[in-house]
Amino acid sequence: MSSYDVLRGYYALHEEIGAGGFGKVKLATHLLTDQKVAIKIIDKKAIGRDLPRVKTEIDALRSLSHQYISRLYQYIETEEKYFIILEYCSGGEMFDYIIRKRRLEESEARHFFRQLLSAMAYIHSQGYAHRDLKPENLLLTEEVHLKVIDFGLCAKAAGRLETHHLETLCGSPAYAAPELIQGQLYKGNEADVWSMGVLLYALLCGQLPFEDDNMQLLYRKIAKGNYEEPKELTQQSRDLLRGMLQTNPKERITIQEILQHPWVNHKHSHQIKWNTIYDKNVIDEDVAREMAFYHKMSLAQMIEKVKEWRFDYMTATYFLLLQKKRQGAHYALPMPPRVAGASTNESNVLASPTIHASLDNHLDRSGLEEEFETSDGTSTSSGSVEHILRDLPKATRRASANEHDRVRFAKPRSPDREKQISYLNAVLNMESHITGISPKNPKNHQRLLFDSPAVSGAQTTCKSANNTPARQKTRDGEVVPEKENRYYRPGAASVRGPLKVYAEDTGTCRTIYATPCRPPLRGLFSPQKAEAVPRQRARSSDRGTQKTVASVAVGSPASIGSGSNCDGRTPRSSTKTPRLRQRVFTSLERKAERMINLLTPRKMKTDSPQVIRSTKNMVNVSVTSSSSPKRVRQELVNVFEQQNMSFELKGWKISGQKKDATGSMTVELEVVFLENCNTVGIKRKRLNGDAFLYKKVCEKVLQMADLKTT
Numbered sequence: 051m052s053s054y055d056v057l058r059g060y061y062a063l064h065e066e067i068g069a070g071g072f073g074k075v076k077l078a079t080h081l082l083t084d085q086k087v088a089i090k091i092i093d094k095k096a097i098g099r100d101l102p103r104v105k106t107e108i109d110a111l112r113s114l115s116h117q118y119i120s121r122l123y124q125y126i127e128t129e130e131k132y133f134i135i136l137e138y139c140s141g142g143e144m145f146d147y148i149i150r151k152r153r154l155e156e157s158e159a160r161h162f163f164r165q166l167l168s169a170m171a172y173i174h175s176q177g178y179a180h181r182d183l184k185p186e187n188l189l190l191t192e193e194v195h196l197k198v199i200d201f202g203l204c205a206k207a208a209g210r211l212e213t214h215h216l217e218t219l220c221g222s223p224a225y226a227a228p229e230l231i232q233g234q235l236y237k238g239n240e241a242d243v244w245s246m247g248v249l250l251y252a253l254l255c256g257q258l259p260f261e262d263d264n265m266q267l268l269y270r271k272i273a274k275g276n277y278e279e280p281k282e283l284t285q286q287s288r289d290l291l292r293g294m295l296q297t298n299p300k301e302r303i304t305i306q307e308i309l310q311h312p313w314v315n316h317k318h319s320h321q322i323k324w325n326t327i328y329d330k331n332v333i334d335e336d337v338a339r340e341m342a343f344y345h346k347m348s349l350a351q352m353i354e355k356v357k358e359w360r361f362d363y364m365t366a367t368y369f370l371l372l373q374k375k376r377q378g379a380h381y382a383l384p385m386p387p388r389v390a391g392a393s394t395n396e397s398n399v400l401a402s403p404t405i406h407a408s409l410d411n412h413l414d415r416s417g418l419e420e421e422f423e424t425s426d427g428t429s430t431s432s433g434s435v436e437h438i439l440r441d442l443p444k445a446t447r448r449a450s451a452n453e454h455d456r457v458r459f460a461k462p463r464s465p466d467r468e469k470q471i472s473y474l475n476a477v478l479n480m481e482s483h484i485t486g487i488s489p490k491n492p493k494n495h496q497r498l499l500f501d502s503p504a505v506s507g508a509q510t511t512c513k514s515a516n517n518t519p520a521r522q523k524t525r526d527g528e529v530v531p532e533k534e535n536r537y538y539r540p541g542a543a544s545v546r547g548p549l550k551v552y553a554e555d556t557g558t559c560r561t562i563y564a565t566p567c568r569p570p571l572r573g574l575f576s577p578q579k580a581e582a583v584p585r586q587r588a589r590s591s592d593r594g595t596q597k598t599v600a601s602v603a604v605g606s607p608a609s610i611g612s613g614s615n616c617d618g619r620t621p622r623s624s625t626k627t628p629r630l631r632q633r634v635f636t637s638l639e640r641k642a643e644r645m646i647n648l649l650t651p652r653k654m655k656t657d658s659p660q661v662i663r664s665t666k667n668m669v670n671v672s673v674t675s676s677s678s679p680k681r682v683r684q685e686l687v688n689v690f691e692q693q694n695m696s697f698e699l700k701g702w703k704i705s706g707q708k709k710d711a712t713g714s715m716t717v718e719l720e721v722v723f724l725e726n727c728n729t730v731g732i733k734r735k736r737l738n739g740d741a742f743l744y745k746k747v748c749e750k751v752l753q754m755a756d757l758k759t760t
């Protein structure tokens with residue numbers, strides 16, 4: 051039996067995304083919600099005497115719940131391992147910003163510092179000190195929100211943190227306060243302020259204030275507190291840094307004072323409201339209802355269950371669905387299993403240690419930072435799948451106690467929604483003769499249902515009058531010849547399943563569909579009028595699916611209510627409830643994705659570099675001036691060799707190791723194709739080791755490789 055068996059049926063493990071002193075961190079998918087999570091896997095034997103560190107981290111994370119802290123979803127302990135399932139921060143390390151830009155503009159640094167300050171003010175208010183603040187422990191989400199991670203060294207004061215003295219020497223020397231490295235008793239909150247000062251300096255100046263390969267010399271520099279002030283720094287930032295990097299902890303600026311500092315509040319009309327936006331007493335009813343249906347419980351029972359805050363699979367599902375809802379994505383669970391408890395490991399996972407979250411805090415909804423608000427506070431919809439989603443049952447849309455949050459969190463098009471659209475098209479790219487008509491136009495719904503393969507003979511009478519077989523309109527109104535439309539184009543609804551490959555011969559990127567490539571049935575998903583898709587006979591194995599897709603995806607509740615076939619019969623789908631339809635659809639999406647993955651030849655997956663559609667929020671990607679991935683890969687290999695770094699080449703990824711006096715560091719560089727600029731890029735990742743060593747190596751490699759990166 052594998053030590054990972056406990057995850058089977060609940061999480062799908064993917065690649066390793068990080069490693070620390072206490073184990074590795076893997077990317078995974080929470081299967082029930084199809085959401086990405088990070089799983090920190092700690093081997094009990096390997097960790098040995100440091101076992102209490104894990105307990106400390108779990109205890110802290112189950113208590114601390116804040117918008118700028120990576121959230122604990124679930125915790126599993128087996129005989130051999132600990133699995134800590136966390137909110138996944140897909141935006142990489144905040145530190146990668148510095149590598150890309152050398153140093154940040156003050157306004158950019160302020161953006162991140164305000165988020166860090168918000169998290170730290172909250173952590174201290176809960177009686178905790180982090181004690182290991184360093185760039186490696188500040189990650190970013192896709193929306194470029196900062197998340198503090200790694201609470202393994204944190205300390206909890208029995209009483210007030212301000213009066214509680216600590217003596218353990220911990221953290222990374224370059225970020226450690228003078229009183230700490232001198233072995234004096236210290237206060238956790240004061241030591242954290244020092245580390246925040248080092249971090250702010252690193253953001254503004256692109257280097258550390260105190261640096262030396264020799265540990266004794268480094269300690270001496272820290273104790274003296276002398277550092278260089280680059281001339282670009284403004285007076286306000288110098289003043290704040292001096293306050294934070296004050297060697298005498300009694301004279302050091304406090305968190306409360308930092309919150310009021312003019313540099314922090316520059317061009318901000320209000321001070322940071324650092325309270326958490328989460329409240330354990332408010333359970334989102336829409337999400338709970340969804341879970342209740344799946345688990346065949348009443349809403350009241352489900353709310354009670356969630357409120358137990360056991361940090362088991364139930365807690366994880368609740369948090370992940372809530373996150374989806376807040377992102378404006380649809381959050382239906384698939385159809386419930388036919389047999390109760392069909393999932394193999396349910397008892398195992400649900401029986402993971404009961405951890406009561408003490409999320410007691412003073413909820414201040416106005417505590418949401420401006421960074422969490424959208425410009426208009428609403429979700430805009432550009433794709434017509436949005437209309438399908440809008441057609442969801444009222445219950446799923448009804449404003450709940452947390453609706454306020456939802457609107458504030460809503461953004462124009464979440465990645466989930468993007469994925470969803472992709473899945474839908476993936477399903478629809480299968481051989482099909484369903485003619486699509488935008489659900490936007492209710493009159494068309496009926497016609498769509500008629501056009502499903504279930505209804506023979508309806509095709510001619512129900513076809514849209516606006517058919518233009520030779521030329522088709524995209525969602526943006528762009529007119530393209532039908533032939534071109536077979537491939538992915540920016541602006542057309544994209545498909546996650548089908549593979550994007552870089553074609554070396556043409557220097558372009560194209561999409562390969564595992565199933566025969568048909569133009570997406572844009573009528574279903576675009577606000578444009580329906581188009582004719584040449585009718586073909588579906589494969590028998592597909593027919594059932596098509597029928598379901600047509601009836602499930604297309605009809606809105608309104609159309610279902612009034613829908614009858616050309617022959618006067620009520621379509622079978624109309625008997626389904628809209629909620630049920632959504633669930634069936636969710637299940638179908640998952641199946642389609644799995645099928646596409648299975649059918650995509652493995653060779654295609656590895657022969658071409660990964661295609662990245664947009665680098666907008668990707669702080670860890672450098673753009674090169676080259677259009678040849680092979681050349682870029684060869685240049686990188688040359689540099690690793692010149693630098694005498696041991697490296698390993700795996701497909702388009704090269705991982706290299708560098709050692710210096712302070713330790714070792716492993717960097718992974720991946721050659722990717724950047725679709726938006728039609729050129730090759732290099733994606734960086736620190737696999738382990740010191741962030742500044744990583745910075746130095748990346749800068750050197752990118753500078754030496756003759757690629758003109760930006």
Ligand SMILES: Nc1ncnc2c1ncn2[C@@H]1O[C@H](COP(=O)(O)OP(=O)(O)OP(=O)(O)O)[C@@H](O)[C@H]1O
Nearest residue numbers: 068069070071072073075088120136137138139200
């Ligand atoms: N929630 C997350 N999302 C994405 N990546 C993560 C997440 N948590 C951790 N990682 C990655 O894994 C690395 C190691 O995680 P973490 O620092 O928690 O482990 P650790 O064993 O406690 O490390 P350390 O030895 O630095 O204390 C991080 O630097 C980061 O790259």
